[in-house]
Amino acid sequence: MNQLNLAVAASFSEIADLLEIMGDNPFKVRAYRRAAEAIAGLDEPASEILARDPGSIPGVGDALRAKVEEMESTGRIEYLEKLRLEVPAAILALIEVPGIGPKTAWKLYESLGVEDEASLLAAARAGKIRDLPGFGEKTEDKIIRAIENMKSTEARRPLYKVLPIAHDFEAMLGAVEGVERVGIGGSLRRRRDTVGDIDLIASTRAGDLVMEAFSASDMLREITAMGPFKAEAIAVSGIRCEIRVVAPESYWTGFHHITGSRAHHVKLRRIAGRHGLKISEYGVRRDDTGEMIPVGSEEELYAILGMDYIPPELREDWGEIEAALEGRLPDLIDEGAIRGDLHIHTNWSDGVASIEEMARAARDIGHEYIAITDHSRSLGIARGLSEDRLAEHIEAVRRVDAKIDGIRILSGAEVDILKEGRLDYSDELLSKLDVVIASVHSGFQQDRDTMTRRIIEAMRNPNVDILAHPTGRLLGRRPGYEVDIEAVIREAAATGTALEINSYPDRLDLRDEHARMARDRGVMISINTDSHSPEELENIRYGVWVGRRAWLERQDVLNAMTCEELLVWLGSHKRHMFPV
Numbered sequence: 001m002n003q004l005n006l007a008v009a010a011s012f013s014e015i016a017d018l019l020e021i022m023g024d025n026p027f028k029v030r031a032y033r034r035a036a037e038a039i040a041g042l043d044e045p046a047s048e049i050l051a052r053d054p055g056s057i058p059g060v061g062d063a064l065r066a067k068v069e070e071m072e073s074t075g076r077i078e079y080l081e082k083l084r085l086e087v088p089a090a091i092l093a094l095i096e097v098p099g100i101g102p103k104t105a106w107k108l109y110e111s112l113g114v115e116d117e118a119s120l121l122a123a124a125r126a127g128k129i130r131d132l133p134g135f136g137e138k139t140e141d142k143i144i145r146a147i148e149n150m151k152s153t154e155a156r157r158p159l160y161k162v163l164p165i166a167h168d169f170e171a172m173l174g175a176v177e178g179v180e181r182v183g184i185g186g187s188l189r190r191r192r193d194t195v196g197d198i199d200l201i202a203s204t205r206a207g208d209l210v211m212e213a214f215s216a217s218d219m220l221r222e223i224t225a226m227g228p229f230k231a232e233a234i235a236v237s238g239i240r241c242e243i244r245v246v247a248p249e250s251y252w253t254g255f256h257h258i259t260g261s262r263a264h265h266v267k268l269r270r271i272a273g274r275h276g277l278k279i280s281e282y283g284v285r286r287d288d289t290g291e292m293i294p295v296g297s298e299e300e301l302y303a304i305l306g307m308d309y310i311p312p313e314l315r316e317d318w319g320e321i322e323a324a325l326e327g328r329l330p331d332l333i334d335e336g337a338i339r340g341d342l343h344i345h346t347n348w349s350d351g352v353a354s355i356e357e358m359a360r361a362a363r364d365i366g367h368e369y370i371a372i373t374d375h376s377r378s379l380g381i382a383r384g385l386s387e388d389r390l391a392e393h394i395e396a397v398r399r400v401d402a403k404i405d406g407i408r409i410l411s412g413a414e415v416d417i418l419k420e421g422r423l424d425y426s427d428e429l430l431s432k433l434d435v436v437i438a439s440v441h442s443g444f445q446q447d448r449d450t451m452t453r454r455i456i457e458a459m460r461n462p463n464v465d466i467l468a469h470p471t472g473r474l475l476g477r478r479p480g481y482e483v484d485i486e487a488v489i490r491e492a493a494a495t496g497t498a499l500e501i502n503s504y505p506d507r508l509d510l511r512d513e514h515a516r517m518a519r520d521r522g523v524m525i526s527i528n529t530d531s532h533s534p535e536e537l538e539n540i541r542y543g544v545w546v547g548r549r550a551w552l553e554r555q556d557v558l559n560a561m562t563c564e565e566l567l568v569w570l571g572s573h574k575r576h577m578f579p580v
Contacts (some may be wrong), residue, residue, distance in 0.1 A: 004045050004046065004047065004068075004071065004072055004290070005039050005040060005042050005045060005046050006040065006247075006249075006250060006282045006283045006285070006292050007071055007075075007282075007283075007285050007290050007292060008036075008039050008046060008067070008068050008071050009036045009037075009039045009040035009282045010036075010278065010280035010281070010282040010283060010285060011067075011071065011077050011080050011278075011280075012032045012033075012035050012036035012039065012064070012067075013032070013033065013036040013280060013281065013282070014080060014083075014278075014280060015032045015077075015079065015080050015083060016029050016030075016032035016033045016036065018080075018083040018084070018086075018087050019032065019083070020102070021087055021091055021092070021095065021102045021105075022083075022086065022087060022102070023102055023103065031059060031064070032064075034058065034059035034227070035057075035059045035060050035064050037227050037228060037229045037230060038057050038058050038059055038060065038228070039057065039060070039068075040229060040246070040247070040250075040282060041207060041228055041229055041245075041247075042057070043205075045072075046060070046068050047068055047069060047072045050065050050068060050069075067079065071290055072290075074290070075286070075287075075288060075289045075290025075291070076287065076288075076290065088109065088115075089115075089266045089267075089269070089270060090105075090109050090114070090115035090116065091105050091106060091109055092262065092266045093115065093116040093117065093262065093263050093266055093317075094108060094109065094114065094115075094116070094117075094120060096117065096261075096262045096263065097117055097120060097143070097146055097147055099142060099143070099146045100120075100143070100146075107132065107134070108120065108123075108129070108132075111132050112128055112129070112132070116263065116317070117147055117263070120143065120147065121143075121144065121147045121148075124140050124141075124143045124144045124147075125144060127140070129143060156194035156195060156196045157194060157195055157196075157239060157476065158193065158194055158195075158475040158476055158505060158506060158508075159188070159191065159192065159193055159194065159195055159505070159508075159542065159545075160505035160506075160542060161237075162188060162195040162198060162239060163188065165198065165219075165235060165237055165239065166184045166188055166198045166200070167184075168219060169184075169198060169200055169217075169219065169235075169241065169243075170182050170183075170184055170200065172213065172214075172217055172219070173200060173202050173210060173213065173214065173243070174202075175213075176202070176204070176206075176209050176210050176213045177206065177209055178204045178205060178206035178209055179202050179203070179204045179206075179209075179210060180203045180204060180248050180251070181202070181203045181248070181251050181255075182200065182201070182202045182203075183200070183201045183202075183251075183255040183258075184198070184199070184200060185199040185200070185201060185255060185257075185258030185259040185260070186198065186199035186258060186259065186260060187260070187261075189259045189312045190259065190260065190261065190312045190313055190315055190316070190549070191312070191313050191545035191546075191548065191549060192549075193475060193508045193511060193512070193546065194475060194476070195239075196240070197239060197240035197241065197242060198235070198239060198240070198241040198242070199242050199244075199258045199259075200241070200242065200243045200244070200258075201243070201244045201245075201246060201251070201254050201255050201258050202243065202244070202245050202246075203245075203246055203247065203248045203250070203251035203254075204245060204247075204248070205247060205248070207228055207229055207245040208228070210243070210245050211226065211228065211231055211243075211245070214231055214233070214243050215231065215233075218236075219235055219236055220233045220234065220235060220236065220241070221233075221234045221235060221236050221238070222234045228245075229244065229245045229246070230242070230243070230244050230245070231243050244258065244281070246281070246282070249283070249294065250281070250282050250283055252295045252296065252297055252298055252300070252301060253279065253280065253281060253282065253283050253284060253295050253301060254281045254282070255298070256298050256301055257280065257281035258281070259312050259315065260315065261315055261316050261317065263316065263317035264310075264315040264316060264317050264320070264321070265279075266317070267317055267321050268305070268321065271305050271306075271307075271321065271325075272284070272305060273287075275304075275305060275306070276288055277293070277304070277305070279301075283295060284301065284304060302324065306325065307321070307324035307325045308324045308327060308329050309324075310324050310329065311332060311548065313332070313545065313548040313549045314329070314332075314548075314549070314551070316549075318516075330551045330552070330553050331553050331554070332547075332548045332551070332552065332553065333527075333544060333547045333548060333552045333553060333554055333556070333557055333560065334544065334548075335540060335541050335544045337554045337557070337560045338367075338527060338540055338544065338557070338559055338560060339367065339368045339369065339559060339560060339561065339562060339563070339566075340362075340367050340368055340369035340370055340371075340408075340559045340563070340566070341362060341367060341370050341371070341528055341529050341531065341537060341540065341559065342370070342371040342373070342410075342412070342435055342437070342466065342526055342528050342558070342559055343371065343373050343414065343437055343466075343468060343500065343502070343526075343528030343529065343530045343531075344358055344362070344370050344371065344372055344373060344528075344529070344530075344531050344537075345372075345373065345374055345375065345382075345414070345530070345531065345532045346358055346372055346374055348372075348374045348383075348385060348389070348393055348396070349374035349375040349379075349382050349383045349384055349385060350374075350375060350381075350382035350383055350532060351374070351531075351532040351533065352532060352533045353533055353534055355372055355396055355397060355400045355409070356400050356403070356404065357534060358370070358372065358531070358534060358537075359372075359400055359401075359404050359407055359409050360404065361534030361537055362407060362537055363404065363406050363407040365537055365538070367407060367537075368407060368408065368562070368563050369407060369408040369409070369410060369563045369566065370407065370408075370409055370410065371409075371410040371411070371412040371434065371435040371437075372393075372397050372409060372410070372411060372412060373412035373413055373414045373435065373437050374393060374413060374414065375413075375414050375416075376390075376413055376414065376415045376416050376423075376424035376425055377390075377424055377425075378416040378418065378424045378441075378442070379416055379441050379442075384416075384424075385413070387425060387426070387429055390413060390425065390429060391429070391432075393411070393413075394411045394432060394433065397409055397410070397411040398411065408563050410434035410435050411432075411433050411434050411435070412433050412434055412435035412436065412437060413425065413430075413433055413436060413437070414437045414438075414439055414468060415430070415436060415437065415438050415439070415464075416438075416439065416440070416441050416442070417438050417439060417440050417454060417455060417457075417458040419442070419443045419446070419454065420454065420457075421453065421454040421455070421456070421457025421458055422457075422458075423438060423458060423461055423463075423464070427461070427462075427463055430461075430463035431463055433463070434567075434570065435465055435466070435570065436463045436464050436465050436466070437464075437465065437466045437467075437468045437500070438458045438459070438461070438464045438466070438467055438468065439467070439468035439469060440454070440455065440472055440481065444472060444478075444481040445481075446481065446482070447482060448482035448483060448484060449484075451481050451482055451483045452483050452484040452487050452488065455467065455470070455483060455488055455491075456487065456488065456491045459488075459491050459492060459495050459497040460491075460495055462574050464497055465497070465498060465570060465573070466497070466498045466499070466500050466526050466528075466558070467488070467492065467497055467498070467499050467500060468500045468502060468528075468530070469500060469502040469504075469507050469509040469530070470483070470485065470488060470499055470500065470509060470510055470514070471483060471485060471509050471510070471511075471514075472509070473507065473509050473511075474506050474507060475505075475506050475507070475508065476506075477506070480509070485514050485517075486517065489514070489517055489518045489521055489523060490521065492518060492521075492523045493518075493521040493522055493523050495574060496573040496574045497523075497573075497574075498523070498524040498525065498526045498558050498573075499515070499518050499523055499524075499525055499526070500525070500526050500527075500528055501515055501525055501526070501527045501528075501543045501546050501547055501550075502528060502529075502530050502543065503527060503528060503529045503530065503539045503540050503541075503542045503543030503544075503546075504529065504530040504536075504539060504542075505539055505542050507530070508542060508543070508546050510525075510546070510550075511546065512546050512549035512550045513550070515546060515547065515549075515550035515552065516549075516550040516551050516552075519550060519551065519552055519556050524556065524557070524558045524569075524573075525547065525550075525552060525556055525557050525558065526557070526558040526559055527540065527543040527544060527546075527547055527557055527559060528540075528543065528559070529543070
């Protein structure tokens with residue numbers, strides 16, 4: 001693809017974005033978008049085509065043709081530079097909040113000086129928004145709820161439900177003749193716990209074949225927009241899907257662009273500006289000459305800006321850019337670092353497989369150890385074990401451990417935290433277990449203070465090793481009980497209790513920001529599957545993704561320890577609070 005075309009397309013696309021934010025004529029916005037798409041797909045320089053036939057490029061009239069010529073002669077478009085000065089980066093960040101359109105964003109920015117989601121939430125909680133003309137207390141409350149629920153709105157679906165659909169689209173597009181690469185971007189690639197839509201990008205010089213295949217797919221319910229290089233549709237499942245087609249030389253910047261997040265890109269563009277560069281979906285361009293800099297990978301893209309590569313899971317503007325510039329990004333946990341699973345159920349309670357079957361399945365996927373943690377007696381619906389049955393269960397685990405080579409099997413229990421904070425088994429019986437997990441399964445309607453005291457009381461028990469699924473949420477079904485999670489994290493640090501990232505795809509609890517908060521306070525995190533069948537052991541990847549978004553490293557994760565290290569930790573992690 002011609003370098004001038006890439007530069008013009010990137011500039012026209014940015015002009016359209018800025019005009020839309022400024023509330024300009026929507027026909028003008030669409031004109032720039034159509035022109036960007038048309039020019040991006042040309043192999044011959046747009047200026048030469050227009051010189052031969054001024055009306056030969058769809059959507060490019062006299063005004064836009066002049067801007068193409070300006071880019072060719074000066075390497076810049078003065079109109080774009082003017083627009084950049086008129087739209088602060090803060091506005092781009094604010095419009096990411098559901099319900100905040102450009103007009104509202106401008107008012108908040110100009111009246112209160114808020115610059116991003118965090119400062120907007122702080123202003124709302126401080127009661128500063130309600131006093132602005134045209135807002136009021138109800139609007140303020142809506143803004144608070146919108147920000148707090150950005151990850152769990154009805155329009156968003158749990159990650160695990162969307163991932164296979166996206167992979168089907170990826171495979172379909174990858175089979176089209178002439179397609180070199182296909183990527184899945186957006187919040188799916190960043191591994192957010194919920195996903196609003198599917199973003200795909202394909203690199204090829206046969207964009208018409210890609211669009212033909214996409215539009216003919218039986219995976220679509222409805223096509224809502226179709227152009228030569230971009231299409232939008234509703235999948236049969238009901239989720240929105242968008243496909244972009246780019247030339248092979250624009251693939252990596254395009255892939256980076258659709259991955260997001262918006263806040264990450266806003267800050268990255270500021271860094272690029274300091275280097276005299278402009279980043280867009282079409283490439284990296286020098287502002288002074290208009291020259292396009294070749295980008296052969298995302299690693300190269302970040303290197304051009306003088307920073308370490310930032311993994312997709314970290315691209316949320318949570319400090320990752322500053323860390324990358326200073327060479328202090330974490331060495332993120334990965335699935336290969338997980339050595340065991342400390343939350344597993346069998347047919348002794350509500351699982352479907354025996355202790356031996358679960359152990360063999362865990363060994364087959366490479367685990368060095370597991371803990372069998374069937375439910376305690378109060379959870380009758382899960383066939384929880386009485387104290388006598390738990391004693392038998394401990395012996396059964398010991399027998400299987402002696403029988404099977406290649407994996408260590410620890411005896412454990414998932415013990416209910418009763419309403420007043422007591423545990424479901426006596427301390428004498430709990431002391432006989434290798435691993436004790438405490439969790440809440442009832443009384444979800446307790447108020448915040450009562451629930452917090454209840455959980456903290458359980459963590460102060462010297463036998464409790466791990467607090468499981470600490471907020472009780474179920475994605476798309478239940479937001480979780482009211483609890484002061486910061487107080488729980490402080491208590492975990494004080495008592496030496498590990499907190500769980502529950503990898504069950506409907507839970508992913510702790511969520512990313514809470515897990516990072518815990519890590520920052522020195523709390524150990526245990527990434528477990530809560531498996532009830534051998535197949536569910538593979539769900540560990542979902543918890544690892546949460547851990548990566550939480551900036552976790554190997555040393556932060558309890559079950560990344562060797563078995564010997566784990567046993568030492570289990571025997572010593574509460575001694576500073578509860579000396580023998």
